[in-house]
Amino acid sequence: MKNLKIAAGITLLVLGLTSCKDEKQERAQKTVENYVVYVDSVKNVAVADLKDNWKSVEAEYDRRAQEAQAALADIKDNAAATEKINESKIKYEEFKKELTAQLVPAPGPKQQLRDALFGAGKMGDDMNFSWVNAQNIHSVYQQFVHTVEDNKDKYSREDWDEIKLMYEALDSRKNTVEKEGLSAEDNRKIAGLKIKFAPMYKINRMGAKSEENKEAKE
Template sequence: MKRLNLLLGAVLVAAGATSCKTDTEQMAEKNIDRYESYVDSIGNLDATERSANWAQIEAEYQARLAEAEAALSDAKESQNAETRINDTKTKYENVKTETEKEANETAADALVISYFGPDNMVGDDLNFNWVNKDNILSVYQNFVDTFNKNKDSYSRQDFDKIKAWYEALDARKNTVEKEGLSSEDNRKIAALKLEFAPKFKWERMTAKSEENQEAKEEATE
């Protein structure tokens, strides 16, 4: 009986504490709770869904954050409320960093697949041992076709990757020539290289120039 009375007393004290809060204080706490819950919900989303809807997520996050920070002055325990907001900010930044990393990895995979197909995921080691005298012409042809089709959408980093792949493919060609590459295929590859090299140089130079200009404009804003 004594234990039950103690528990009831604790409930009454908690109820009393809640009832002591003004409507403004309760609204402030509600807004901070909403902010925490929203960030938790972002973390629970599937990575692909997060990346696909990040602009909308960011806009909603900024709105919830503004509400929570505006509630600080009305919160009953402002120091505790500020700690909760700061902790939630850190949690959000961690989710944002992870989302950006996942998006970059997905984009990198899509780029390499577009050039070499899903079965030949060329990595940092630039291993082209799968290229041989029978398929090297088709590899070059797809390389040039893919570049021509997508060159206007590439970033500076994309151009750097493509340059490294092209140079590694050329190095592999030197080996394949000794393994029986036909004269006809060699001639066609030479024509593709002649088409690709000056075009790539120009597009890469232009992309770097445009990014530098954008960076300057952002710095002056």
């Protein structure tokens, strides 16, 4: 009788442990599914609503992603669950990239011009040229002058005024860079670019102004 009681007790214990394991695995599977559903639901929210709550959405995503990743340890055969998580991660990152592009306002005409002259994001309203040094200043002048040359027929008088402002600021930076190890060869190349720019600016700005005056009279 005693042996039967012990055997029954062991059986109940095993069943209890199995039940706990099953429940733990079910919870883990549910956690993964909740993560997948969350990603799909975010993609269906209006952009305007996401714009106002994006930080909260990202925080919730990070929490659910971490929980889903941790839940894999409680799933015996987790290959399918791992695939689901990875697919949802890719979906989310692609969606985030598209959304970010929509949320960031397009640069205005002046910033577009600066981006073309110096490279995207290099020059803002602060006109900070600290990124220009003895090693890259020749390439900066080169991009500036060649960009102006390629687009000289498209610029308005206001564009030319902005170009002159940027050019003079770059020249001012050059005075500093010359004391910081600017090579004689790069200095000569920059001098050649400056010789090309000066008449191009004078002639084309004058032409843009004349064209605007003509249009104003008409």
